[in-house]
Each structure stands twice: as C-alpha cells, then as structure tokens.
Amino acid sequence: MLSEIHMQNLPRPFLKWAGGKGRLIQQYIPYFPSYFKNYYEPFLGGGSVFFYLQERQAPKAFLTDINAELITTYRCVRDHVEELIYLLKEHETQHSKDYYYSIRTTIESTELKKAARLIYLNKTCFNGLYRENSKGEFNVPMGRYKKPNICDLSNLRLASVALQSAEIERRGFEKVLSSASNSEDFVYFDPPYYPVSTTSNFTSYSRYAFNENEQYRLRDVFVELAQRGVQVMLSNSDTSFIRNLYKDFHIHTILAGRAINSNAKKRGKINELLVTSYSIKDYC
Template identity: 50%
Template sequence: MATPAAIARLPLQKVPLGSVVSTRPARDLPRPSPFIKWVGGKGRLMAQLEPLLPRGVERMRHVEPFVGGGAMFFARQPERAVLSDINPDLVHVYRSIRDDVQGVIRALGPLAAAGNEPETYYAVRERYNAGEGRNKPLRAALFIYLNKTCFNGLHRVNQRGHFNVPAGRYKNPTILDPSGLLAASVALAHADVRQAGFEELLSSARPGDFVYFDPPYEPVSTTASFTGYARDGFSQDDQTRLRDVFKELHRRGCKLMLSNSDVPFIRELYGDFHISTIEAARAINSNGLRRGKVSEVVVRNYA
C-alpha cells in the first residue's frame, strides 16, 4: 500500500506510455460508455428512454446541458453535440479525455497502481482539493481516481468548493480502463464541451436541436435531497427557471426531453407537456437493504 508521502511523490507525468496506454485502433475499441459514475446516471435506463426519443433524432444536433456521466450521449453517439455542465472540473475531465486521452491514461496509471486503501484515498483527495494539476491531464486523472474509489461515486463539494466525499469500500475497483477511455475519446472527438449553466443554452440552441435535460432531481422527501454537484445546490426556484427555459426552447422549435423525480411539484411545472413514467433503481442509500425501485418522470414536448 502506498503511503500518503509516496502518493505525493508519484511522478504522474513521467510514466512510460507503453506501460499503461493502449494503442488499439478505433475499430477494435469497445462501444463507448460513461467513464465515470454519476448520481442519477442513465446507463441502466437507456432501454426505457430510447423508445421515447423523437423520430429522426439521428439527424439532430444533440444538446445536453447537464451532461454528468454522459450516458445518453454515449448511447446515441451523435455526429454533432454540445455538452455542458456547471462543474468546471467535470468539464475539464471531458475536454481532457477528448483532447489528450493519452496524457490522462498516463497520469492515472500510478494512481490506479497505488490502490484504494483509505489512507491512499485521502492523500489523493487532499491533492485534488489543493488544486494540483490545474488545467492538465493530471487534474482529470485525480478526478477519475476519486470518482472510482469514493463512496458510491458521489460528487459533492462544500461551501469552499472542496470535494468532501468519504472513501468507498471496494475490494478491486476498476480505476483505469484504457480501452474505455480511448473509446470515450473517439466518441467525444467532435463534441463541443462547455462550462455553462443551463440558461446559457438560450444563446446557442437552434430549431431542430434535440435537447436532453437531466438536472439534479427534486427531492422525493425532506431526507432524500442531494443537490451537491455545485456548491450552491439546486432549488425549487432553479427548477422553475429550468421549466421556463424548457418552454422557450419549445417555442423555438427544439425537440426536448427532461428527466426528474415523480413528485407533484415537477408534474405541476410541466403540466402542459407529455409526461411518461419509468422505473429506476435507487443508487444512493447508506442502507443497502432499503434500495429499491422508484418512479421517475420523462417530460417531452412531442408525442
């Protein structure tokens, strides 16, 4: 097991490429899929979501203002895409995978080899919160390491913007998947990745775009809230502002789909649109025995 001092000395940018970087051609890579875990990720729901996509979606530009883990994007593999998120480190990870996946793999290799013992995890978390590797592949590697080894893949920050999720309890987590990262890089090659809030979409969305909204969900109870992706959270006022953006893009001629909790507040907000229901598994719960199915709504402005 690596000690914190050893972790701090890892030569993350000097590992020989041949030791960790795959050189497989694109045609031999696996189908792209999310390379990080994300609360509310849609990977397991795509079989329910795909039948609800609009006709002709394959010809539309794909716009996703809460990209998160990107399950919808990777499942669709659109030729044209605008992906955005308000989380600057998440956006940096996507850009790094797109533009310098070899550098990310090289930086992640020693971290993966160091393992995920709590002592190691907290040493890496300290480096991340200190801002190490800013605007470099190392920053993306630190983010991916923490995502793969923290509790349930949560991304939560405190009021200072520091990542504060505790270590997870995994025996052998897959921290580095070179082929998966390379496949994601190929899929992202022509994607426009932006750091932006959802309202900034109004300046760039065009008639005929397909826009998928997967915002932080409205809590189903007073104890179920998790909106810690950004330090200021996501309130009911934010949900209402999002609904207003949805209505404006509807008037503009975009095809729109939105996922959220199946609660009266959300149903009332989107009462003028088509609302379908799907079933999803709970992903975040400290008591595994209490995990189960929950209902979610899918809102569309088309039949």
C-alpha cells in the same frame, strides 16, 4: 439486437455518477426523437445518453455542465487520453486508504492532473458520488472496493473517439437558449432531481445548490425551447411539484432504481418522470 462483442466495443461513461442513466437507456429509447442534427446536454454528468446517441445517430454534440472539474476531465479525455491514462496508472499503482485521502486534499496544478484526480476519486469513493462542500472541496469518503477499475484503458480510448466532434464547455443550463433554435435541435435535461422527501434532498453535486427556484428557471427554459420548435426531453423525480411544472407537456413514467441510500433496505425501484415537448406518436 447488438451482439455482446459489439457492445464491448461501444463507448460507455467513464465516470460513475449519481443519477446516471446507463440502466435506464432501454426505457428511454422509445422517447428519443427519430431525427435531429444537433444534440445538447446541459447537465452532462456521466454522459450516458450522449454516448448512446453518438454511437447510433452521430449528431453534432454540445456538452455542458456547471462543474468545472467535470468539464476539464471530459476535455482531457477528448484531447489528451494517452497522457491521462499514464497518470491514472500511477494512481492505480499507489491506491490505498492513506493515498486516497491524500489525493482528496491535493490541489492539482495542471488540467491533466485535475482530470486524473477526478477519475481516480470517482472510481474509489463511496458509490461514485460527486459532492462538494461550500468551499468547492470534494468531501466524499473512500468506498469499500477490493479492486476498483481506476484505469479502464479500452473504454477511455473509445470515449475519447466518441468525444472528438463534441464541443465541451462549462456553462449554466440556461445558456442553451443561445444555441438551440429549431426542430433540428434536441436538448436533453437531466438536472439534480427535485426531492421526493425531506430526507432525499440531495441537489448539490457542486457548491451550487439546485433549489426550487432553479427548477422554475429550468421549466422556463424548457418552455422557451419548446416554443421555438426545439425537441426537448427532461428527466426528474415523480412528484406533484414536477408534474405540475410540466403539466402542459407530455409526461411519461419510468421505473428506475434508487441506488444511493445509507440504508440498503431503502434502495430499490422508484418511479421517475420523463417529460417531452413532443408527442411520441408523432415520432413512431
């Protein structure tokens, strides 16, 4: 077991992200392939799985997402972390309600400023939720944090080191078909979840909605990769729709926490699904 001191020296996600897998990693460990050379994560988000695997297995990583500002931020953490830290310290010094809403409407001119803006808003907005309106504008209200950790110096530097060998690009999930080709490749899909009810239909982390048709497209990509022998894993909601989509594969149940709900009483434990193209007994 890793010591507490060692754990403090491991990189963690530098962004809070709806549906982030940080608290689920321990349940995921038994389902990760025992061997692979290349790791692909087409729905990058907070990158919890990447940071866990990078420290322990150090695969060549290919990290992608459709969110342009998210990809810009990862690249800046990888390539310009000290300049980014300088800008974040400025945000930290000036943080207030008026400042938050001023920055929320600001259109930054450089990639570094865009990255610092995203991290600042992410650390100070409601629940770390990333949401855009139809115009691509970030529209989440400010959270109620007394002392938000806007500039986490140590972790940003650790994350920068972990990202040094990663290729980071803005791409749709289906583009993974042009790269992953055999059993030495491991692809993890963490898409916007299929809603478990009409009131939980949050699938738009960007202006691009992830609807039912997208879920079908993703399933088809999963099937194509599996047929190539690629090791594929996918997380999604525990619904009859998702179970039916992936009925030909190995479906595992994960106990997760539901943190985002305006009604605190409706937050709590809920089942999620983890789908693998491979049988776990083959990897023990």
